[in-house]
Structure formats: structure tokens, C-alpha cells
Amino acid sequence: MKYTRIIVTHYGGPDALRAVEDECPEPRRGEVRVRVLAAGVSLPDVMAREGVHPETPRLPFTPGWDLVGVVDRLGEGVSGMEPGQIVAGMPISGAYAEFVCMRQRELVPVPSGLDPAEAVSLILNYITAYQMMHRFAKVRSGQRVLIHGASGGVGTALLQLGRLAELEMYGTCSPRGASAVSDLGGIPIDYHHQDFVKEILRLTTDGVDAVFDPIDGSHMWHSREALRPGGRVVAYGNTTSLRGEGLASDRPGRRNRLHGIPIFALYIAGGWLLPGRKRIIPYSIQWLKRMRPALFRQDLITLLDLLQQQKIKPIIAERFPLAQARQAQELLGQGGVIGKIVLVPTASLPESKAA
């Protein structure tokens, strides 16, 4: 049987993405083959395509951090899972495909009746948001937080979870994202035209208890100035490592998995050495999952439960058919996307969108 997957042929712009047909993979011992119903499109995918994410695989590779799908075939030695069951997983790469084989222990059952696109948004974005908020910043009701990139995938997840935790929230965004941020309970700060530290100090007098910062090293250092004594910056990304030029095609890139990391480490050390009890803590979903897989599982189950109870509602910016992965990444690279972009099977889209 043939299947379609997307591959990155070279490090660089969106033209590096190509749809190919291959023999469908067979699950090995302990593995399950999953027919993908939804694959998330995220900035880490774009960064891996550009070669600048720490998890960038060697070429050629299939991108895609997270997926929700139907169990299609069981490998030898798999028990306690049935064909037809809906599952979620985070392979880190490989999800832009019609079928993916993953180890059974990496998959979490998804309650029936959930929209696969909403469920897939929980994996990378909401687990990141939940773990940063509750396991790293350890927020308490009534505390103040600043969320950078508040209208993006992780940002909107932080706002929804922050509202549930009864936090006072401020969020940096472009002017076009401001209404989404206020609808989710945050006070928008326009990062293009305002200095967010001055604005936070004007609005709060003494700063915030936590900042969630995915931008880059010098930015998180600036974020530290918005903290109250005893506060924490949770640093979780390097968004500016993506090159300008609208992430255009026809540019050669190279694999540089350490891009920006030494400077990142320097700022984190500085946060610990300087007086003022204002710490910078790095967060990485993949490292926490590798070191404490049970936490990843537990937090995903908690989030699926919150989704089923309709206490959270992921914002789906757009659904694209798998074959349009390039257009999906181009859209994300242009900026201004509110929420999450998701790849879905062509058959699940209305005719106008599938064409």
C-alpha cells in the first residue's frame, strides 16, 4: 500500500517541502501504525526546516511534532490497544504523513467525540503552556503574568490556562492580535510600538510574578526587568532565530542545532548570579518528556479532560490538507496567525478547501 508524506529536501525556505509517495510503513515489535487525522503546524517545524531548531533531523526528513490519529495496525507484542481507537502522540518529527508508526508507550488514548484538530493543539502548545505555568512558574490564583507572543499557538494556550488559574494577564502581540488577547482575558501590549517593560511597570507599579518568553536571549533579559523580586522568566524559545525576508524560498540554509544556545545559556547564568531574586528558567517540552515521560502523559490526559469538559477551547487558525503543508508553513512564517494551524486529511475538508 502506498502513502503520502511530506519531506524536507534541504534546509531553507518553504520550497524545501515536497509531497512524496512511499510504501506504507509496517509497525515493528511494540509499535502501532496510526492513520493521521490531524498534525500540528508550529514554529518549531519551521525552525527545523530552516535547520536552526535543536531537534532538527538530518535530511531528508518528515516534519511534524504532534499528531492525533486512528490506530490502524498493531505490531507484534502490542496489547491493550485496538484498531479504530483514537490516540495522540508527539513524535517530534514525522507527523506530516498519512500514516506514522510509533511505540505504543508513546501514545495516549483520546476520549471519543473530540475534534482531532482541537485535540492535536493540546500536545505541543497546551502541554508547553501547562507545564511552564504549573510545573515551572508554579503560579497561584491572583498572580500577575506577562505572556509574549500572546496571540500565537502557545500564547493563546497560556491565556486560556491562565484564565482557568485566575491570573491577572498581560500579553504582547501585534495590533492585529490585540482583540484575540483581550477576548481571552489578557491586557494586550503592542510590541511593535510600545516598550513592554515600561508598559508593565506603568500598569502594575511593581511588575509581574512570571514572564513566559519565547523570543530570544536578549529579549528574556529585558523581560527580567518586568519581574517583581522573587519572580521568574520562563524562557522557552528562540523565535527570532528565524530569518527575516518573510522566510522566503530559494535560500540555502544549513543544519545548526546550537543556533542561539550559548547566548541563551549566558543570560540564564546571569539571572542566577545577579542580585534581586529574579531568575530565568529554561523550559523544553522534549527534554522534560525524555526525563519524565510520566509527567507528559499525565499532563496530556489532564488537558484532554479539560477539553472534553469544554473548559479550554483551542483556537484553530486554519485547516490545510496534508498536500498543502508548504502553504501552511508559509502562512505561519508570515506572522499574524491567531491560534494553531493544523494539517488534516483532504477527505475531512469541505470541497472548496480540499481543491
Ligand SMILES: NC(=O)c1ccc[n+]([C@@H]2O[C@H](COP(=O)([O-])OP(=O)(O)OC[C@H]3O[C@@H](n4cnc5c(N)ncnc54)[C@H](OP(=O)(O)O)[C@@H]3O)[C@@H](O)[C@H]2O)c1
Ligand atoms: N521550549 C519548548 O518546549 C517549546 C515548545 C513549543 C514552542 N516553543 C517555541 O515557542 C515559540 C512560539 O511557537 P508557536 O508555535 O506558538 O508560534 P506562533 O503560533 O507563530 O506564535 C508566535 C507569536 O510570537 C509573536 N511574536 C513574534 N515576535 C515577537 C516579539 N518580538 N514580541 C512579542 N511577540 C512576538 C507572533 O506575533 P505576530 O506574528 O503577530 O507578530 C506570534 O503571535 C517558538 O519559538 C517555538 O520554538 C518552545
